[in-house]
Amino acid sequence: MINFQYSRASDVADAILLLTAHPGAKLIAGGTNLIDLMKENVEVPSRLIDVSRLPLRKIEETPDGGLRIGALVPNSDLAYHPLIEQRYPLLASAILAGASAQLRNMASVGGNLMQRTRCAYFYDTATPCNKRAPGSGCSAIDGLNRNHAILGTSVSCIATNPSDMSVALAALGALVHIAGPSGERTMALTDFHRLPGDTPHVDTNLEVGEIITAIELPPRGFGRNYSYLKIRDRLSYAFALVSVAAALELDGNAIREARVALGGVAHKPWRSLEAETALRGHAATLEHFSRAADLLLQGARAHAHNGFKIELARRAIVRTLTQAASATPQSQAHKKIA
Amino acid sequence: MNAYVGTSTSRVDGRAKVTGAAKYAGEFAADRLLHGFVVEATIPRGRIARLDTSQALKVKGVLDVLTHAHRPPLAGKDEAWKDEVAPEEGSPFRPLYDDGVKFNGQPIALVVAEDWETAKFAATLVRVGYQEEQAFATDLEAERGKAAEVKQPHKPRGDAAGALAASAVRHEADYFIPTEHHNPMELYATTVVWDGNGRLTVYDKTQGVQNVHRYLCNVFGKKPDDIRVLSPYVGGAFGSGLRPQYQVVLATLGALALKRSVRVVLTRQQMYGLGHRPATIEHLGLGAKPDGTLDAVTHEATAITSCYEDFARNDTGWAEQLYKSPNSRYSHKLVRLDVSTPSDMRAPGAASGVCALECAMDELAVALKLDPIELRLKCYSDSDQSEDLPYTSKQLRACYARGAEAFGWNRRNPTPRAMRDGKELVGWSMATGVWEALQMPVAVRIVLSANGHAEVSCAASDIGTGTYTIVAQVAADALGLPIENIDVRLADSTLPQAPVEGGSWMAASSAHAVLEAAEDIRRELALLASTMPSSPLAGVDAADVVLVDGTIAKDGEKSRAVSITDAMRHGKLERLEKQKLNHFAEDKSHARNTHSAVFAEVRVDEQLGVIRVTRIVSAVAAGRILNTKTGRSQIMGGVVWGIGMALHEETAMDHRFGRIMNANIAEYHIPANADIHDIDVIFVDERDHHINRLGVKGLGEIGIVGVPAAIANAVYHATGKRIRRFPITLDKLLA
Structure with missing residues (x-):
């Protein structure tokens, strides 16, 4: 690990000040991804700004009947919170599909949104990677890309976002509250992560100094x-090849509202308003689910090893919507797929 | 007599292990201990043109950076570097020897600092410039045409090619097993304690302390008394610690250079620069008559090795033991690539070769429309055909029968895709496992104290297999003492001789050495007891005297006994010491093997291709089982690894860079708990009166053999898809 400075932020304003004053600094909360990346010399922050003690650990009801979740709430606490379990079980399920119990205990909600891709080339400083070293090239495009993106890719980067939680948040229409040098703002979760384009080193739309x-x-x-279905190469503790968060509101068998988000297929959680519109007002049938899957996967592009993801995603979308429609969500404890 | 042997005795070292009292190589403390961190090459082949350590040396706390150009002397001849299990052909790797780079991940410098983090940080400041050689190769499939045949243990019989071509039913196919890397829980580690005047105590993660001892003496030109190697506990090895690994050389270099104690612990990522099961293409040809008897077996394995050593194991030839055929031909070929030399990994050769053979047998059974067990019984071989030798024992038929019964084989619908449970296709299949029953010369020393306690010592390692426990069991029975009175000392190079712990030979080998040493103790005690005044054993022949319940007694007449304590006091002996080197009688008239029948149930989501291995039954015939508890654990561990081999394990190499891209245990998959369901281990009764006195064969390897094939065959039975390229991942099922 490369040596670094350490500061503990006394409050949010202090964290913003420190971030602004030290351009090479990184915030650290649970550290479950950042420390790994520092051990690999992929992240070499000049300074760590410890925000883990800031008072951002509350889960509160909002006046309009929603919930506000502090950025430092541990993933486990969120997944097992009674209000989440009762009212947002899709989110609880997605969180429990990710990582291990130990990691979920350490990882914060805000940190989960900030975790970086698991692309092997990003992790290996001996290989070119535009995300790690802008302009050095993308090793994955013509390399080992079985785990890589099929949607929203660019000629610079085909990495995926590894988060499970974000996929559920995208489906639920979550908002991200941000504080920065010029005040506070909110952003839709679906706008928070970026597509790689020609600046794949920038993962999110956070501005300098924002937290x-x-x-x-x-x-x-x-x-x-609802249902969260995660397909992976072993039955636990592996990143998604494809994951699907599906949420429906039904009138009898008619779909009143539909949300579908995909993980493991793009640089960000993938939603298609067109696909959701196509479901709305229609019967919850395989035919309509297939149609939605086609729309979600419109423009999907395979590289040498990840072509299977397109058909896998199609089938997984149909299955997850079927699970959601029949109110038999995928269990994260029992690995048989419902 | 047998209070312990054959029972379910808990590990005698279990408490030490779960309480943390057991110390591993990287945990030994030393005064003013220094820490080394390895700098690795990032190219697969070439020369180091420039190695600038100046920035690293400026870091506070860094004492030195050792490189090929700056280090204590190392031996210059290959013989010095050849350890007892080095390949015959080739020139062993010499860390920091010269400017050559032979594989990605090769150590090229060692930063030595006051603490590990400082060393690790300074390592990032070492600047390396390479003179790269453009032509390098790491891809077995691309280089298959360059394969060269190596010497074979099995001579061809008959005309295999002709018979295969003429067979009524024929199956020929390639099976691909990828490179797999060792991932024992304990990292490769060495702590070298500087004892002054160039004398070193070396705590090393190894399967053979005396092998490492000889190696270090040779490599560093040291006298045997200058170096002592210990490895009291090993956190899993499975073959990875058979040969001395480079960190033991680096830590020793560091200690000699700085005249201080040095510890080198590799990172998980760095371990991928070391031992691996070589990638192989296994080409199988089976020809049969319509009734299921075989006409021909051909098996050609093409395996990778490094460019500097020819590592070859018996992937092929196992059909000589298992399946009767008048014609057979076996061939092992090597492709030299720019990778580190492969190493033994649990059931080396057999795990890969038998996997392919047993998949091929399943395919032949399908072609013949025969039940897979029936086919195997039709060509069951009662002899090792290569030497035309009968077995010391072979209860494989009973393995098939007992396994099938426990599994419920008679309820199997033979048609693929016929067994369903909701959205899942259910597959039931099986495979055979086979391994060798080897035994080696081992020496044991027993020191019996007058208080009825005994210390049993031997240089053998316990790599987690249970050697401490079985040595204690055998000694307790042989000496007639409670197991609590037996103190076992292992894995110290100054103790009586033992080979590396591997090949499944240590249980039989160490147990019989204990018996031999105990026999000398018994004889001497018998003599002592019979000469005591008014001894109840007066006039009793020493051969009729046994040690039982802390006494020296007439066999079958317990009342005629003298306590060990009394006898030794009578002889004015505080301690009675006997050391014996046991050689097994040479027997060229028998073949010696262990066998298993493995049954697997898989459930495959038809739409999504997700595979779950819901049941494994492994019926094992391995002679007498010394300890049913540790024995069962051995087999379960082998089954779990077999599940990983079937579904998960694969070292992903980017051949453009010649680099391993999943060198960590997040991306290099082994089974998680969720992947493991019911594992039923059955030990089939197998009394072997030929192999050795106790009838013991060893269990280390047999547990994995056959498991990957049983699963692959079950996946076929579930889905109708034959995947010949391991691991079986869902993309292959969806294709």
């Missing part, structure tokens, strides 16, 4: 018809 203070969940929780 995540909270995630806000809208009132609509899809507590009955």
Whole structure:
């Protein structure tokens, strides 16, 4: 690990000041991803600004009936919080599909949004990677790309976002609360992560000096018809090849509201408003689910080893919507797929 | 007599291990201990043109940076570097020897500092310039045409090629097993304690302390008394610690250079520069008559090795033991690549070769429309055909029968895709496992104290297999003492001789050495007891005297006994010491093998291709099982690894860079708990009166053999898809 300076932020304003004053600095909360990257010399921050003691650990109801989740709430606490379990079980399920119990205990909600890709070339400083070393080239495009993106890729980068939690947040229409040098702002979770384009080293739309203070969940929780299905190379503790968060509101068999988000397929959680519109007002049938899958995967592009993801994603979308419609969500404890 | 042997005795070292009292190589403390961190090459082949350590040396706390150009002397001849299990052909790797780079991840410098983090940080400041050689190769499949045949243990019989071509039913196919890397829980580690005047105590993660001792003496030109190697506990090795690994050389170099104690612990990532199961393409040809008897077996393995050593194992030839065929031909080929030399990994050769053979047998059974067990029984071989030798024992038929019964084989619908459970396709299949029952000369020393306690010592390692426990069991029975009175000391190079712990030979080898030493103790005690005044054993022949319940007694007449304590006091002996080197009688008239029948149930989501291995039954015939508890653990561990080999393990190499891209245990997958369901281990009764006195064969390897094939065959039975390229991942099922 490369030596670094350490500061402990006394409050959010102090964290912003420190971030602004030290351009090479990084915030650290749970450190479950950042420390790994520092051990590999992929991240070499000049300074770590410890925000882990800031008072951002509350889960509160908002006046409109939603929930505001402090950025430092540990992933485990969030997944097992009664209000999350009752009203937003899709989010609880997605969190429990990720990492291990130990990591979920350490990882914060804000840090989860900031975790970086697991692309092997990004991790290996001996190989070119535009995300790690801008302009050095993308080793994955013509290399080992079985785990890589099929949607929203660019000629500079085909990395995926590894988060499970973000996929559920995207489906739920969550907002990200941000504080920065010029005040506070909110951003839709779906706008928070970027596509790689020609600046793949920039993962998110956070500006310099900004920090995540909270995630806000809208009132609509899809507590009955939801499912999070994660397909991976072993039955636990592996990143998604494809994951699907599906949430429905049904009138009988008619779909009143639909949300579908994909993980493991793009540089950000992938949603298609077109696909969701195509479901809305229609019967919850395989035919409509397939149609939605086609729309979600419109423009999907395979590289040498990841072509299977397109068909896998199609099938996983249909299955997850089926699970959601029948109110038989995928269990994260029992690995048989419902 | 047998209070312990054959029972379910808990590990005698279990408490030490779970309480943390057991110390591993990287945990030994020393005064003013220094820490070394390895700088690795990032190219697969070339020369180091420039190695600038100046910035690293400026870091506070860094004492030195050792390189090929700046280090204590190392031996210059290959013989010095050849350890007892080095390949015959080739020139062993010499760390920091010269400017050559032979594989990616090769150590090229060692930063030595007051603490580990400082060394690690300074390592990032070492600047390396290479003179790269453009032509390098790391891809077995691309280089297959360059394969060269190596010497074979099995001579061809008959005309295999002709018979295969003429067979009524024929199956020929390639099976691909990828490179797999060792990932024992304990990292490769060495602590070298500087004892002054160039004398070193070396705590090393190894399967053979005396092998490392000889190696270090040769490499560093030291006298045997100058170096002592210990490895009291090993956190898993499985073959990775058979040969001395480079960190033991680096730590020793550091200690000699700085005249201080030095510890080198590799990172998980650095371990991928070391031992691996070589990638192989296994080409199988099976020809049969319509009734299921074989006409021909051909098996050609093409395996990778390094450019500097020819590492070859018996992937092929196992059909000589298992399946009767008048014609056979076996061939092992090597492709030299710019990678580190492969190493033994649990059931080396057999794990890969038998996997392919047993998949091929399943494919042949399908072609013949025969039940897979029936096919195997039709060509069951009661002899090792290569030497035309009968077995010391072979209860493989009973393995098939007992395994099939426990599994419920008679409820199997033979048609693929016929067994369903909701959205899952259910597959039931099986495979055979086979391994050698080897035994080696081992010496044991027993020191019996007058208080009825005994210390049993031997240089053998316990790599987690349970050697401490079985040595204690055998000694307790042989000496007639409670197991609590037996103190076992292992894995110290100054103790009586033992080979590396591997090949499944240590249980039989160490147990019989204990018996031999105990026999000398018994004889001497018998003599002592019979000469005591008014001894109840007066006039009893020494051969009729046994040690039982802390006494020296007439066999079958317990009342005629003298306590060990009384006898030794009578002889004015505080301690009675006997050391014996046991050689097994040479027996060229038998073949010696262990066998298993492995049954697997898999469930495959039909739409999504997700595979779950929901049941494994492994019926094992391995002679007498010394300890059913540690024995069962051995087999379960082998099964878990076999599941990983079937579904998960694969070293992903980017051949453009010649670099391993998943050198960590997040991305290099082994089974998680969720991947493991029911594992039923059955030890089939196998009494072997030929192999050795106790009838012991060893269990280290047999547990994995056959497991990957049983799973692959079950996946076929579930889905109708034959995946010949391991691991079986869901993309291959969806293709």
